[in-house]
Amino acid sequence: MEYKISDKMINMKPSAIREIFKSLGTPGAISFAAGNPAPESFPVADMQRISAEIFANQAVQALQYSVTEGYPRLREQVKARLREKFGIGSENDDLIIVTGGQQGIELSCKVLCNEGDTVIAENPSFIGALNAFRSLGAKIKGVTLQDDGIDIKELEQTLRENPDAKLLYVIPTFQNPAGLTTSLEKRKEIYRLAQKYDVVILEDNPYGELRFAGEDLPTIKKLDTDGRVLYCGSFSKVLSAGMRIGFLLGPKELIQKVVVAKQVEDVHTNIFFQILCSRYMDECDMDAHVEEIRALYRKKAGFMLECLDKYMPECVSYTRPEGGLFLWCTLPDSISLMDFVRRAGENLVFVVPGTAFNCDESAGSQSFRLNYSMPSMEEIEKGIRILGDLVREMA
Ligand SMILES: Cc1ncc(COP(=O)(O)O)c(C=O)c1O
Structure with a gap:
């Protein structure tokens, strides 16, 4: 055929x-x-022990359908960790567990962009995100990534020239592929321009906890005063990539739509691994x-x-x-x-x-x-x- x-x-x-x-x-x-x-x-030994405990004590819950938003205890733990580590998450925000940061990125674009709308991204950028935007029919406009983050002048010009831009996708901390980190000044400028041109920022931060030199910088989400930043994170690089557990923190109204979009994609993230991740955080020393x-x-x-x-x-x-x-x-x-x-x-x-x-x-x-x-x-x-x-x- x-x-x-x-x-x-x-x-x-x-x-x-x-x-x-x-x-x-x-x-x-x-x-x-x-x-x-x-x-x-x-952490293989801990995972092995906790997995056996789950099947001994919570087998039905681990094998049954679950809620789209995510395992309630895990959502609370992630919210608490984001508050503690990054000072983010207000009463206007909500959090959904997603199947890897990859799904968080794709769902954000699906909820905000019509086919033909523009997504602005650092150039170069994470291939998984670019392919997600492409698969949804978004146009991608790249803005040069400099040593201290996106070129701000070029960003403003791109925003001016693309009034159909709905999403600004950035990886400000230990960027993939370049390994670069956006300075605090540029984080503020990115937020200011997103306000001026009224676009949502998708801040992707899967490496945020993996700093091994220098000083921590505030996330762009931390600068968010008017609910325009969706913050995407993941357990892939700090616990296990194969578990496929990520999360999206953002304004309640947007997260509600993300929940509906996720229901269509995979109903919910693997509940066994959500429980495993949650119990690991309860029983072991994540820090x-x-x-x-x-x-x-x-x-x-x-x-x-x-x-x-x-x-x-x-x-x-x-x-x-x-x-x-x-x-x-x-x-x-x-x-x-x-x-x-x-x-x-x-x-x-x-x-x-x-x-x-x-x-x-x-x-x-x-x-x-x-x-x-x-x-x-x-x-x-x-x-x-x-x-x-x-x-x-x-x-
Ligand atoms: C910048 C960036 N965002 C998101 C992801 C997706 O990670 P995962 O879907 O495993 O959470 C990756 C993975 O390499 C990445 O580099």
């Missing part, structure tokens, strides 16, 4: 990162491509666990930077993240990024080309993303040495 694929899906490409995963089975391959948390960061992850990434990021300083020629620049999972390298114009990524792959070192994160899919890039949470220290050293030699050969 000849299938007629919908207009919505016909031009959607598979995620470049998921495609790279397929090449990783080769023995000796070193991947700096993934966005996965470190395997050693999962101590997060501190261990921070220490691990401090060590790995620091070592990757040491290796870059040692092995990478000076013509390559790279970001120095203060948290999160990624750093972002930029090649000189004399080297073709796609040739470099291909040849790195032939040498069994996998990186993601910056083109994958472009808002405009046809645009070029000179940058590539490196992940330090997944590879071992030995792989980091070997892989960066290979990449450095390759630059020298190609320059």
Whole structure:
């Protein structure tokens, strides 16, 4: 049969990162491509014990349908944690548990944007979000990401030129892919411009608790005085990515619509894992666990930077993240990024080309993303040495 694929899906490409995963089975391959948390960061023994307790004491609840808004105890715990860690969540806000931050992003766009409406995003940005916006028929306008956050002048111009912009999507803290953090001044400016041009901000903060250097900054949600910020978070990077538990905090009126949209998608987030997550927070020391992850990434990021300083020629620049999972390298114009990524792959070192994160899919890039949470220290050293030699050969 000849299938007629919908207009919505016909031009959607598979995620470049998921495609790279397929090449990783080769023995000796070193991947700096993934966005996965470190395997050693999962609290396996606690999860095993709590899972057995759930099936001993709460089996029916864990196996039955549940409410769309989320497991009530978990919602309370997340609200309390957001108040305690970030000082956010007012009486006008509500919180829904979603199936990963990925679903929170998609539902936010679904609730706010008609097909053809514009979503403004940092350029480059998180590929999962960009693909969610594309799949809903939104137009994406990218605004250059500078070292201290989005280019404010360009943002204002983009808002002025796109009166149909409904959503401004930003990852102000340890951005994916660039690993950069938006300064406090720019956070205030972003909020001011969102007020001036009357758009909702979707603040995506899955890495917010993973700071391993520098000082915490207030979230944009914390600056929100008129209920225009939806705040998306996740347990993926602090507890388990496979549990698929995220959350969306925002104005009650918007969250009510998100609840309806989620009912259509998956009724509710996996209730067994919601209970597991909740009991973990009740019975274990979440703060101590997060501190261990921070220490691990401090060590790995620091070592990757040491290796870059040692092995990478000076013509390559790279970001120095203060948290999160990624750093972002930029090649000189004399080297073709796609040739470099291909040849790195032939040498069994996998990186993601910056083109994958472009808002405009046809645009070029000179940058590539490196992940330090997944590879071992030995792989980091070997892989960066290979990449450095390759630059020298190609320059
Ligand atoms: C910026 C950003 N937002 C959201 C997500 C989605 O995370 P999850 O759906 O696992 O919660 C990711 C995952 O890598 C991310 O990097």
